[in-house]
Amino acid sequence: MTSEAAELLEIVWGRASTSPVSASQLRVLFILEHNEGINLRSLADALGSTPPSTSRLCDRLQAVGYVERRPSATSRRELRLFLSPRGSSFLRELRSRREAALESVLAQMPASQRTALLRGLESFCAAAAAQFHDDGAMDARTA
Template sequence: MTVTDFRPRSVPNEVARVTSTAAELLEVLWGRASTAPASASQLRVLLILEHNSGINLRTLADFLASTPPSTSRLCDRLQAAGFVEREVSPADRREVRLHLSSHGQAFLTDLRVRRQQTVQAVLEQMPHAERAALLRGLEAFCIAAEAQIHDGSEASEGPDSRTA
């Protein structure tokens, strides 16, 4: 027998439980770095627009699992705050395209810096070997999550949405 025989195995349910706990702790820590003047819902819109610039209201509503009227009101508030820009689609004047403004991007950049500082303070309390292991694990998690998000978005779009 080796030392590793005595170590508990990583059970997927246990890993999911600890990951959920870590995410909740991050929410508490990040809650100290205010997202004002954007609410949690508005922040989600900004993050979606950052990665999907030029989407229309219906697509954004689908991302949010919301209705187009509610999504429109949310975007009205973000536009009034200077975080979102709307433009009429050149292909269809009835369609409005949404973009993150430079002010919105600056807000996200500042928020990320503040959140990263909060996480850095926690990481500095961890031994180097555990930080290195966490980094490897989180990199693998991000790759798997991005693949699942990408696969899920293609599946929900359907074949008709991929026309050129």
């Protein structure tokens, strides 16, 4: 059931196109949104990728105007990555399209089932947040 739900979400969200960015580039935008000024190595670590691959992702995102690179205040050799105003606008519009697509599906469900889904999603979010927090604490201890 989990994989079927994930696939259906992909189909629903597919209607809310992420063009002109790929799924990997979209992950970069989400990370930058929550980690303003992250450096390339930290971004690569967050993606589970290499700095050269991550740099190429950022090159493409910078070319479409979604990412800005700025020199670090502490090191002239280091660049910091930021979501540009255009990138922020893209994410807002994408979320709006995705929300509309989900609302269309939810409107077809009986109210009692929507309530049950809400309770389940609240529990899911709490469990996922706890797991991510625990994983982050584990990473900090092993670093």
